[in-house]
Amino acid sequence: MTTFGALVRRDLALATLRGGDAALTLVFFVVAVAVFPFGVGPDPDLLARISAGIIWVTALLASMTSLERLYRVDLEDGSLEIMALSAQPLELQVAAKCLAHWVTSGLPVVVLSPLMAMLINLDMAAWWILIVSLAIGTPVLSLVGSIGGALVLGARKSGALIGLIVLPLQVPVLIFGIGAVEAVLRGGPVWPPLLIEAAILIAGTPLALWASAVALRMAIE
Amino acid sequence: MTTSFHRLANPARFQKFARRALPWSWAVAVLGLGSGFVWGLALSPADYQQGDTVRVMYVHVPAAWMAMACYALMALLSASFLVWKHQLAGIAALAAAPVGACFTAIALITGSLWGKPTWGTWWVWDARLTSVLVLFFLYLGYMALAGAFDDRLRGLRAASLLALVGIINLPIIKFSVDWWNTLHQPASILRAGGPSIHASMLWPLAITALGFAAFLVAILLVRIRSELALWRTEALMRRQTRGMT
Numbered sequence: 001m002t003t004f005g006a007l008v009r010r011d012l013a014l015a016t017l018r019g020g021d022a023a024l025t026l027v028f029f030v031v032a033v034a035v036f037p038f039g040v041g042p043d044p045d046l047l048a049r050i051s052a053g054i055i056w057v058t059a060l061l062a063s064m065t066s067l068e069r070l071y072r073v074d075l076e077d078g079s080l081e082i083m084a085l086s087a088q089p090l091e092l093q094v095a096a097k098c099l100a101h102w103v104t105s106g107l108p109v110v111v112l113s114p115l116m117a118m119l120i121n122l123d124m125a126a127w128w129i130l131i132v133s134l135a136i137g138t139p140v141l142s143l144v145g146s147i148g149g150a151l152v153l154g155a156r157k158s159g160a161l162i163g164l165i166v167l168p169l170q171v172p173v174l175i176f177g178i179g180a181v182e183a184v185l186r187g188g189p190v191w192p193p194l195l196i197e198a199a200i201l202i203a204g205t206p207l208a209l210w211a212s213a214v215a216l217r218m219a220i221e
Numbered sequence: 222m223t224t225s226f227h228r229l230a231n232p233a234r235f236q237k238f239a240r241r242a243l244p245w246s247w248a249v250a251v252l253g254l255g256s257g258f259v260w261g262l263a264l265s266p267a268d269y270q271q272g273d274t275v276r277v278m279y280v281h282v283p284a285a286w287m288a289m290a291c292y293a294l295m296a297l298l299s300a301s302f303l304v305w306k307h308q309l310a311g312i313a314a315l316a317a318a319p320v321g322a323c324f325t326a327i328a329l330i331t332g333s334l335w336g337k338p339t340w341g342t343w344w345v346w347d348a349r350l351t352s353v354l355v356l357f358f359l360y361l362g363y364m365a366l367a368g369a370f371d372d373r374l375r376g377l378r379a380a381s382l383l384a385l386v387g388i389i390n391l392p393i394i395k396f397s398v399d400w401w402n403t404l405h406q407p408a409s410i411l412r413a414g415g416p417s418i419h420a421s422m423l424w425p426l427a428i429t430a431l432g433f434a435a436f437l438v439a440i441l442l443v444r445i446r447s448e449l450a451l452w453r454t455e456a457l458m459r460r461q462t463r464g465m466t
Contacts, residue, residue, distance in 0.1 A: 147386060151379045155369035164365050165383060168358040169390050172397035179401065196400075200393070211386050214303075218378050 003088040004096045011100030014073075021066040022104035029062040029109050033116045044121045051122040052130060052181035058116075059109045059134060060170055063141040066105055067162050070097065070149035071216065081220050090213040091206075094150075098142045098209070106138030126184040129194075136197045137177040143201075143208035144169050150215035173200050230307035232449060239442045246439040253432020261425035268422075277335040279426055283433035285328035285353060291321030291437065292356060295363070296388035299381035309445075311377045312452060314384060315367055316444035320437065322360035328353055348402035352395045359387045373455070 015022040036054045040046060047054075074080040083093045113134050114127050122130065148166035152158040179193035229235050261279030268275035295314045302311030332350055333343045344350070363380050370376035 147383075151366060151383055152369065154372075154375065155366070155379075156371065157369060161365055161369055164358070165362040168355050168362065168394070169386065171355055172390070172393045175397040175401040193400075196397075207386075207389060211382060215379060215382055218375065218382070 003086060004092055007083075007093055007096035008100045008103075011097060012103060015066075015100065015104040020104075021069065022108065025062050025065050025105045026108045026112065028065055029058055029112065030116065032058045032061060033120065037120065048121040048123060051117060051120040052126065052178050052185070054120055055113055055116055055122070055130065056134070056137075056174055056178045056181075059106075059113075059138060060141055060167075060174060062109055063101075063105050063138065063145055064163060064166060066101065067145045067149040067166065068152070068158050070101060070146060071153055071219070072149075072158070075153050075219060080216065084217060084220055090216060091209040094146060094209050094212045094216070095205075098139070098146050098212075101146070102139050102142040106134075106142055109138060110134045122181075123185055126181050129184045129190055130181050133177045133180040133194060133197060136194070136201055137173050140173040140197075140201050140204055141170060143205060143212075144173075146212045147208055147215065150212045150219065153216070153219035173197060176200065230301075230305070230309050232309055235309060236446070236449075239446055243439060243442050246435045246442065249435035250432050250439050253428055253435055255432070257425055257429030257432050261422075261429055265425050266419075266421050271339055274335060274338045275422070277331050278422070279429045281328060281331040281335055282426060283430040284324050284331065285349075286430060287433050287437050288321055288325040288328050288353065288356060290434075291317055291324060292359070292384075292391070293388065295321060296384045299384040302381050303378070303385070308374075309449070311381055312448050313441070313445045314381060315377055316448040317441055318360055318364050318367070318380075320440055320444060322357065322364065324437070325353060325357040325360060329357060346402070348399045351402065352398045355394050355398070356391070359391070363387070373452070 014020060033054060036050075036058075037047060040050070071080060074083065084090055086093070110131060113130055117127055117130055145162075145166050147169070148162045151165060152161050155161055176193040176197040180190055180197065182188075183190045183193055229238060257279065262276050265276070265279075267273045295317045298310040298314035298317065301307050302314065329350070332353070336345060336347075336350075337343050363384055366383055367376045367380035370379070
């Protein structure tokens with residue numbers, strides 16, 4: 001467990017130091033949400049109807065901004081090989097990496113989401129569900145993103161490639177995350193989409209950790 | 222079943238099998254597609270509601286089936302490549318990907334052409350169209366990943382893993398898109414009376430589908446052989462350059 005903690009601490013330190021990804025991801029999220037009204041117009045009713053979708057899709061894009069570097073830096077400085085050689089299972093270390101990625105990219109989005117929801121006029125009744133659905137869903141974004149980040153290690157052009165690989169896989173969590181918020185707005189049952197989202201998180205965690213670890217081993221062979 | 226599958230992992234044995242199976246699959250493909258198209262596109266009755274546009278079905282539905290079958294095959298081959306290290310299986314999956322992507326594109330395009338006269342628009346975010354679109358993206362991701370590495374084998378291994386992740390995800394995507402679709406569009410455009418299809422349309426559809434399947438097998442065999450030849454040529458060239466330096 002100490003390796004786990006050390007990895008999380010190291011990645012958090014790297015992400016929050018000067019020039020780290022965390023602040024940039026946060027700013028990206030805020031700016032990207034703020035761009036939407038320029039695209040669709042300032043009509044409050046229209047914004048209210050699409051605000052849950054805007055926030056969720058932007059959270060997805062924000063989670064992807066640092067994926068390309070998630071494992072690449074470790075591969076380049078050799079720490080990935082040390083991770084693979086250590087007595088700790090690689091899957092567990094992947095979990096540490098994903099946790100750190102979520103704390104620096106998902107958690108800030110969860111915390112900031114009410115503010116952005118206010119800016120784009122989401123009905124206040126849906127704020128709590130938005131926070132809950134993001135809290136359940138953003139770890140999935142990190143976990144599935146980790147598969148993409150591990151798969152493209154050593155590829156010639158990895159940036160756009162990650163998007164192509166990861167975005168289709170994120171469709172389910174996106175649907176149920178937004179579905180929960182929509183359910184509040186339409187007065188439907190909230191629990192089904194939330195529970196399915198949680199199920200995706202629970203079932204997806206071991207699968208994503210395993211797939212990432214397999215991909216990482218491929219990269220250092 | 223599994224033993225015969227493993228036996229085919231030997232390239233020489235596969236070549237022998239391909240040589241013997243290829244003429245048969247071409248023959249069935251030509252016969253099935255030829256008779257199925259004549260029957261379906263000319264002789265079968267027009268639909269009482271959709272008129273002649275219903276004939277798009279004879280291309281659209283088999284293409285969609287092949288698109289899905291091809292992905293399942295690709296995932297199976299990728300698993301065999303990753304688990305048993307059968308390189309031929311990985312190469313076969315690589316050869317299958319563009320074929321599957323083409324069938325998916327055909328299904329999407331014909332679906333769109335069918336949608337215009339019946340639904341009044343080229344594209345609706347219908348549950349089936351949407352999940353086939355995501356399937357298309359999965360194919361694209363697989364091909365892009367396989368081609369993104371200087372080391373071909375490395376790319377193939379990464380892409381094989383992606384194919385496996387995709388096949389686990391595919392039912393979830395299908396389920397979620399269905400759920401999402403019923404949420405957004407309460408069955409207003411979905412065509413009614415789906416399950417019951419008259420025998421006069423079912424038979425040409427079945428024969429066309431058989432032709433499509435045989436065509437898929439034939440084109441796969443051809444592509445696997447050419448892909449094998451490509452890999453072998455590259456291996457030879459690498460050996461030669463290594464000998465020179």
